[in-house]
Amino acid sequence: MFTDADEFSAPAALQLAGVSKSYGSGPAAVPALRNVSLAVPQGSFTAIMGPSGSGKSTLLQCAAGLDAPDQGRVLLGETEISRLRGKALTRFRRDHVGFVFQAYNLLPQLTVSRNVTLPLLLAGHATDAVWLEYVLESVGLGGFGERKPQELSGGQQQRAAIARALITRPAAVFADEPTGALDSGTARQVLDLLRHTVSELGQTVVMVTHDPVAAVAADTVVFLADGQLDGSLSGATVHEVTEHVAYLGER
Numbered sequence: 001m002f003t004d005a006d007e008f009s010a011p012a013a014l015q016l017a018g019v020s021k022s023y024g025s026g027p028a029a030v031p032a033l034r035n036v037s038l039a040v041p042q043g044s045f046t047a048i049m050g051p052s053g054s055g056k057s058t059l060l061q062c063a064a065g066l067d068a069p070d071q072g073r074v075l076l077g078e079t080e081i082s083r084l085r086g087k088a089l090t091r092f093r094r095d096h097v098g099f100v101f102q103a104y105n106l107l108p109q110l111t112v113s114r115n116v117t118l119p120l121l122l123a124g125h126a127t128d129a130v131w132l133e134y135v136l137e138s139v140g141l142g143g144f145g146e147r148k149p150q151e152l153s154g155g156q157q158q159r160a161a162i163a164r165a166l167i168t169r170p171a172a173v174f175a176d177e178p179t180g181a182l183d184s185g186t187a188r189q190v191l192d193l194l195r196h197t198v199s200e201l202g203q204t205v206v207m208v209t210h211d212p213v214a215a216v217a218a219d220t221v222v223f224l225a226d227g228q229l230d231g232s233l234s235g236a237t238v239h240e241v242t243e244h245v246a247y248l249g250e251r
């Protein structure tokens with residue numbers, strides 16, 4: 001499933017080949033990613049875990065085209081996003097990448113429907129009312145479209161954020177600690193929803209998390225230590241993931 005191959009092979013929703021990224025320059029440069037290669041199959045749910053500072057957010061940012069690698073290539077769908085710059089990159093991200101953040105990032109003055117369809121509006125695309133209704137139903141917010149975010153619970157706000165990420169039918173949804181601000185019951189519902197988007201909508205989801213309980217909701221957990229991949233587990237238990245995390249960087 002995950003490959004060190006330098007060449008891209010189909011069908012993968014996301015491929016990284018030899019991606020390296022440092023912050024700063026010269027002797028003060030901090031290497032955040034070192035020669036990371038992985039392939040994420042279409043319609044799969046992948047969790048990325050690792051200690052604080054291991055490069056998880058940098059990996060997500062490079063994979064989503066929010067940051068550019070210093071070396072290596074990133075392919076999202078059939079587009080090599082690591083070659084895109086400026087407006088072309090912004091347009092690609094807007095049309096083909098979904099984001100879910102820990103802090104929801106909904107606009108308080110807009111209704112749920114308006115928040116969810118904002119990416120379409122910004123891209124100048126018409127809203128397909130049937131698809132909007134389907135997405136809202138899928139995330140459990142059918143009938144909530146006219147509410148404002150502050151009239152929703154935290155879990156419902158995160159559901160709205162997930163609906164917003166899905167509305168453009170993106171090549172992949174990237175979620176950075178999406179359950180970090182939620183209690184365990186609500187977190188469970190959001191994880192089940194992400195799972196549902198993969199199994200029912202065929203969406204590809206890549207999620208950064210610190211939480212082994214959240215990680216095992218994914219098909220595969222990819223581990224990072226000190227900017228390098230350090231193994232992966234598929235279909236693992238919470239115990240197995242916790243054990244793997246405990247020995248990261250020591251194998």
Ligand SMILES: Nc1ncnc2c1ncn2[C@@H]1O[C@H](COP(=O)(O)OP(=O)(O)OP(=O)(O)O)[C@@H](O)[C@H]1O
Pocket residue numbers: 023024030031032050051052053054055056057058059
């Ligand atoms: N903007 C930046 N400027 C300088 N160094 C940075 C910057 N962003 C990240 N780093 C460094 O790069 C390394 C990887 O950071 P990154 O945020 O990707 O790790 P992380 O695994 O997501 O950490 P956390 O779990 O704490 O969020 C760390 O050493 C960090 O200090």
